[in-house]
Amino acid sequence: MASSRLDFLFCNLCGTMLTVPSTEYAQCPLCKTRRDIQDICDKEISFTISDEDIRRELGMEIIEEHAVMEYSKVSKKCEKCGHGEATYYTRQMRSADEGQTTFYTCTGCGHQSQEN
Structure with a gap:
């Protein structure tokens, strides 16, 4: 039946x-x-389950292979070498109602840091 x-x-x-x-x-x-x-x-x-359903469940982002990351410059003193300039980009790492994470790279020594 x-x-x-x-x-x-x-x-x-x-x-x-x-x-x-x-x-x-x-x-x-x-x-x-x-x-x-x-x-x-x-x-x-x-x-049926889509790849978008899987990405959403696992909290993954779509990563484009040929995407070119554009970095902006900012005046920021490096914690390691004291250089006064860094490039940065932002990413949404947590839920949408929380702020973005900013990633900095010193243009002098390449030291990387982040701010939540």
């Missing part, structure tokens, strides 16, 4: 997707509730 609903994939108690650690039962990885394997046997499951 085919099910038109997809609730057989999920835990009845907490809604987490079930795993199948045994040939006898499916188990919720969160609350450890078990369901008889016959409840999900012979059901076809398909889903």
